[in-house]
Amino acid sequence: MVTITALTAADRDDWTPLWQGYLTFYESAVSDEVTDDVYRRLVDADVLHGALARDDEGRAVGIVHWLYHPATWAIGPSCYLEDLFVSPDVRGGGVGGALIAHVRAHAVEAGATKVYWLTQRDNTTARALYDRVATESGFVHYQIGL
Numbered sequence: 303m304v305t306i307t308a309l310t311a312a313d314r315d316d317w318t319p320l321w322q323g324y325l326t327f328y329e330s331a332v333s334d335e336v337t338d339d340v341y342r343r344l345v346d347a348d349v350l351h352g353a354l355a356r357d358d359e360g361r362a363v364g365i366v367h368w369l370y371h372p373a374t375w376a377i378g379p380s381c382y383l384e385d386l387f388v389s390p391d392v393r394g395g396g397v398g399g400a401l402i403a404h405v406r407a408h409a410v411e412a413g414a415t416k417v418y419w420l421t422q423r424d425n426t427t428a429r430a431l432y433d434r435v436a437t438e439s440g441f442v443h444y445q446i447g448l
């Protein structure tokens with residue numbers, strides 16, 4: 303059984319190792335300044351939103367972050383799911399699916415018309431889950447780093 307709640311200031315110490323695990327998964331790192339800033343914005347929940355999954359014993363086992371943006375093809379906003387991470391020792395137990403379902407429910411409540419996200423083509427573990435709960439858009443992702 304997993305419990306998912308919105309991130310609060312009190313969750314910071316539980317969130318940090320999951321955030322670091324996520325960055326390590328992507329062989330990335332950000333400065334403490336960025337980590338502090340993103341956590342403040344997640345707790346403020348003005349633009350960024352975040353939730354934490356806890357197991358039966360209250361242990362933090364997963365995080366998800368998302369945001370809304372206006373869209374030109376609909377009156378309601380679109381929901382972009384930016385970060386998703388589950389502790390390696392509980393993967394395959396439904397936590398990732400539950401975190402996506404949490405965002406979906408929040409997005410419905412917010413009047414959004416879709417939830418979407420990106421993943422690496424070869425992230426077969428994540429895609430096994432995504433193929434079950436969503437539809438691959440067929441779009442190709444481009445970017446200009448600034």
Ligand SMILES: CC(C)(COP(=O)(O)OP(=O)(O)OC[C@H]1O[C@@H](n2cnc3c(N)ncnc32)[C@H](O)[C@@H]1OP(=O)(O)O)[C@@H](O)C(=O)NCCC(=O)NCCS
Nearest residue numbers: 327386387388393394395396397398399420421428430431
């Ligand atoms: C992607 C990720 C969030 C999924 O979390 P999860 O808690 O394992 O997700 P679920 O248990 O809900 O679904 C995992 C699917 O993987 C499969 N699976 C089964 N056993 C598994 C295991 N031991 N480990 C991983 N996946 C397993 C199943 O197909 C399952 O689908 P099902 O619900 O049809 O059974 C997690 O693997 C993760 O954090 N990966 C590293 C970071 C990452 O890739 N993030 C996403 C970036 S876009």
